[in-house]
Amino acid sequence: MIKKVVNEFKPYEPAIIVEEGSLIIDMVKMFIEHPPMHHICVVDNNGKLKGLINRKRIFQAVFSHHVAADSMISQLYTLHTAEKAEELMISYVLTVQENENINDVIKRMIDNDLNEIPVVDEERNMLGFLTTIHILEKWWEEEKNDQV
């Protein structure tokens, strides 16, 4: 994986994209229709990435009554009352750009326990997800070629 950069891992995993005002019920439907997807990307009117919502968070919001009552109450409040994507999304999102070294990206994914990471351009437009499977696939191909 020496000297490889992110854009050599194209095509990225396509992202489900919704606007900030999208309803949670609609996002549930999107997850049902796209079972492999783990995240929904929330974008503003200009298409720029504002935040992510993962499947676990939607699940917790729908079944908020089962989240431990001694969790942080402000988080419980968010899960219990959120109706729209902007209310539920996590806006602190780790992203990568296409020219970044893949080894730096792998380290970031391992350090932060990520299975996939959003790839964005300089304007923060969403290009897709780079997943652990993409990276393992490339690594496997390299290993196979080395053996040959």
Add this chain to the structure above:
Amino acid sequence: MQIILIFGIILILGLVCGRLFEKIGIPQVVGYIIIGVILGDSITHVIPHKLLDNLSPLTSIALAFIGFMVGGELKYSTFRKYGKQFFAILFSEGLMTMLLVTTVTILWTGNVALGILLGALSSATAPAATVDVLWEYHSRGPLTSTIMAIVALDDGLALILYGFAFAFAKALVANNALSLKIMLLQPLIEIFGSIAVGVILGFFLDKASQFVKKSDDKLVINTGAILLASGIAVYFHLSFILTNMILGFYLTNINPHRNESNFESIKAFVPPIYILFFIFVGARVNLGLLPKMGMIGLLYVIGRTAGKYIGAFFGAKFSRSPKGVQKYLGFALLSQAGVAIGLALDIYQNFGQFGVEGAQIGNTVINVIAATTFLVQIFGPPLVKFAISKAGEIPPQNKKDLTSGGKND
């Protein structure tokens, strides 16, 4: 008995007892306090008073963590949607409760410092015990949302009120000869000094958090910042609880999502400290004093219940909240636990140095708060259930629990 053995016993006993109480719908904190009472000087003497005095730094650290976590709940972005409505209710119920409890205590005892301190403590509510009931009945609606917002915010208000009350009461008890001007000035210096230290440390902790990615490192840097904030506050005679609350408040508002993991790392770390802390509170309860304090305790409960109801009613009316919120919110804000008990211990530890009057105030506060916590846990949860049921926020499929006997019946 050797101290490490005592720690091991009380941690395991506390956990078991806390879980057993939780099973019957009573907050774990109450279980910890009962274990403390049993192990303390009132009954078995396993935890002697002298040991408790030697362990006061541990209880101060627990209070610092409590302050930090309460600050972390005060997230403006979470509550801004109904901000004006919530803040009107919050200030109305918090201040009305303090006013009534302070008034009845002063009228009964003639002790202004005691009245102000009990008044400040009375505004705090126990979020987990309240949310437990909402969850049990899958409650949903404007009253449920308002209850959650108010219980999230009013521990913060209680810490602010306590900051003023503590400094003012301390000035009253310690400096009888000083002028009114100095008595008013001292609390202001203490409050604004605490805010300044909290903000400055929050600024640096937020900047540092950008570079700290590993959860182990996050725990270390956050714990370090909390201890640093506490140490600086103590050195400059400021309120270390308030300083840590401002530190948490700064972090959660300046970068809400990035700093969420700061609170998660601390939350995962503190349970053993909290268990020890609340058991030590129980160990300080003097069962022999309880009958003498019966009337103050009763007045405290009556004043607090009336203050919460009247304050919530007028706050909700003023902010034009739905009728269900106006009529029933006050019933759902009565549970009391961690923050009030923690602050009671802080008073006990700090007022002991101010002679007989100070020690008497400390003893009264810790015994009144511990005893009334039991009392409000008996009628608090059923009243939450009453409120959400009357407001029509229990879905039909969960209503059967009301007649067949739920966990809190």
